[in-house]
Amino acid sequence: MAEAVCGPAAKMPPRTWGKAVLLTLPIALWSLFMSLRGLLQPNRSLQIASALTAAFMVALFFLMMKTSSTYRWRRWFFVVLGVLFPVGFIHNVMVLRGTMGIPIEEMIAGRTPFCFLPIPLLILPAALTKTLVFPGSILPGGGMSGAGMAAMVGLWLAITLVVGKGWCSYACFFGGIEEGMAALPKKAQWKKIDPRLRLVPWAVLLVMVLLSLALFEPAYCMWLCPFKAVSEYVAARNTLGLIQNGIFVLLFAALVIVLPLLTKKRTQCSFLCPFGAFQSIFNKTSVFDIKIDRTRCSPCVLCQKSCPTMSLTDDSIKKGETLMSCMKCGACVDACPKGAAVWHIKGTEVAVKPERARLMFLYAAWAMAAMFGGSIITEGLATILHLVL
Amino acid sequence: MTSPTAKLGYTAAGMTVVVAMLVPFLLMGIFAKGFTKLGLHVDEMYSGGPTARIIQAQGYTIEVHRAVYPHMLQTEKPFVQLDWKPAAALPAHVTESVDIDGDGQPDIRVSFAVPKDPKTPMRVDVDSLNPRYQAMHNVGKPKFSELIVRVDDTILVRVPLTKQ
Numbered sequence: 001m002a003e004a005v006c007g008p009a010a011k012m013p014p015r016t017w018g019k020a021v022l023l024t025l026p027i028a029l030w031s032l033f034m035s036l037r038g039l040l041q042p043n044r045s046l047q048i049a050s051a052l053t054a055a056f057m058v059a060l061f062f063l064m065m066k067t068s069s070t071y072r073w074r075r076w077f078f079v080v081l082g083v084l085f086p087v088g089f090i091h092n093v094m095v096l097r098g099t100m101g102i103p104i105e106e107m108i109a110g111r112t113p114f115c116f117l118p119i120p121l122l123i124l125p126a127a128l129t130k131t132l133v134f135p136g137s138i139l140p141g142g143g144m145s146g147a148g149m150a151a152m153v154g155l156w157l158a159i160t161l162v163v164g165k166g167w168c169s170y171a172c173f174f175g176g177i178e179e180g181m182a183a184l185p186k187k188a189q190w191k192k193i194d195p196r197l198r199l200v201p202w203a204v205l206l207v208m209v210l211l212s213l214a215l216f217e218p219a220y221c222m223w224l225c226p227f228k229a230v231s232e233y234v235a236a237r238n239t240l241g242l243i244q245n246g247i248f249v250l251l252f253a254a255l256v257i258v259l260p261l262l263t264k265k266r267t268q269c270s271f272l273c274p275f276g277a278f279q280s281i282f283n284k285t286s287v288f289d290i291k292i293d294r295t296r297c298s299p300c301v302l303c304q305k306s307c308p309t310m311s312l313t314d315d316s317i318k319k320g321e322t323l324m325s326c327m328k329c330g331a332c333v334d335a336c337p338k339g340a341a342v343w344h345i346k347g348t349e350v351a352v353k354p355e356r357a358r359l360m361f362l363y364a365a366w367a368m369a370a371m372f373g374g375s376i377i378t379e380g381l382a383t384i385l386h387l388v389l
Numbered sequence: 390m391t392s393p394t395a396k397l398g399y400t401a402a403g404m405t406v407v408v409a410m411l412v413p414f415l416l417m418g419i420f421a422k423g424f425t426k427l428g429l430h431v432d433e434m435y436s437g438g439p440t441a442r443i444i445q446a447q448g449y450t451i452e453v454h455r456a457v458y459p460h461m462l463q464t465e466k467p468f469v470q471l472d473w474k475p476a477a478a479l480p481a482h483v484t485e486s487v488d489i490d491g492d493g494q495p496d497i498r499v500s501f502a503v504p505k506d507p508k509t510p511m512r513v514d515v516d517s518l519n520p521r522y523q524a525m526h527n528v529g530k531p532k533f534s535e536l537i538v539r540v541d542d543t544i545l546v547r548v549p550l551t552k553q
Binding site for chain 2: 030034103104105107108109110125126129130131132133134135136137138139149150151153154155157158159161162213214215216217237238287288345346347348349352357360361363364365367368371
């Protein structure tokens with residue numbers, strides 16, 4: 001119980017260089033191992049990109065260890081991931097297909113790339129009819145089908161088992177752009193946001209799940225996904241296609257660019273993303289969470305203001321909890337001047353060895369980030385290097 | 390003293406770190422394999438359904454797929470898919486009467502040009518010789534249920550079925 005602390009000003013002090021290096025060592029080895037595949041390729045751009053990515057991931061983890069701040073450094077990873085994903089993806093699409101629009105023949109051939117967003121929409125049709133309502137391949141099918149739907153589902157399940165809703169902070173390759181946008185202004189212009197808007201993603205999830213079952217198509221991908229604007233879109237063969245693409249661009253501009261700038265929140269994640277709502281369920285299965293130590297909390301609501309997804313309310317702070325939409329980004333922990341917002345392992349006492357909880361979570365989450373996000377960052381970097389060198 | 394629930398919590402947290410290490414080497418593969426073993430299949434509106442029979446022609450084959458019917462509120466019509474392959478062995482213009490249901494009588498007459506450049510958009514004419522199948526004239530790829538497209542070395546024609 002050496003770290004058990006009482007009273008105010010219980011923030012973890014900065015570590016010494018030696019301790020920080022020592023704590024970073026396992027992640028350094030892991031990142032090096034994860035980058036080996038790229039380093040051993042004959043492609044020079046890929047070799048440099050792999051080395052840079054490994055160094056970037058290790059440097060960020062070291063800074064997390066040295067400063068005991070999580071959110072600040074994680075955000076760098078997440079923004080870089082969000083920006084470089086479209087770079088690598090669009091380059092691949094253009095090379096393999098020549099257009100960002102998905103032609104109907106590519107859907108028939110099962111070569112539509114499958115991301116994690118439609119996973120909750122596939123469950124009901126699959127359970128009721130054994131049918132996957134997505135024009136992709138279960139196994140690798142060549143072209144843009146990538147490793148296939150099974151690989152994506154396997155990866156999602158495995159990472160979810162480890163980090164739960166932390167997926168949205170350490171694995172999602174879409175949220176980074178809006179997190180970057182939200183970081184740009186010093187102060188939020190729009191401070192009063194109706195808390196009921198937090199329920200919208202659940203409503204979107206319910207409607208999209210039912211629509212996907214009724215129409216037997218991934219309804220969210222067809223109608224609402226803002227990230228179609230920076231990945232691939234329905235080839236506009238007719239007016240309907242034009243309307244669909246118009247919706248994608250509008251939602252992207254509003255929820256990923258403009259509103260994060262005005263509110264300093266991840267507005268797409270907070271007010272639209274059905275996958276995020278679905279992923280919240282796995283906060284219940286995750287052993288890690290964030291708690292508010294009521295003995296230290298003087299309700300300054302800095303944690304509430306700093307939360308990018310509005311996962312803290314007056315009521316939840318009184319209960320010493322975050323809402324189930326908490327994605328364990330660590331913003332509230334970093335923001336709390338009293339050290340009242342703490343990392344926590346379920347079953348243990350609140351604020352007893354919170355740094356141990358943070359370390360255990362970060363080892364697991366950063367291992368996933370280096371493995372999955374790292375590979376995407378490498379691909380984006382390699383694309384840029386390939387075009388520049 | 391650490392309580393039993395705290396011990397359980399720390400054990401679970403430690404196991405989570407171990408599980409994280411196993412993700413790329415073991416877990417991802419196990420889950421992916423498990424998913425493939427669920428016996429799921431991609432919606433036939435996209436895949437065209439399984440092949441029902443193969444008609445041998447001179448130097449190429451026509452694969453006749455099982456008819457595909459829309460689910461629930463799907464807006465497509467029921468259709469049957471025919472695959473001409475290999476496209477490289479096809480003449481410059483294909484005009485063919487096809488017996489879809491295998492009763493010895495031709496059901497449709499299909500006519501399309503085979504462009505040398507695989508990226509050239511295609512058009513197809515289908516005359517109905519059996520009221521079960523709908524005619525199509527100068528059709529490209531407006532819908533999943535009525536189209537002609539080239540996928541690799543195969544030319545796919547989807548002929549819509551009449552509602553009865």
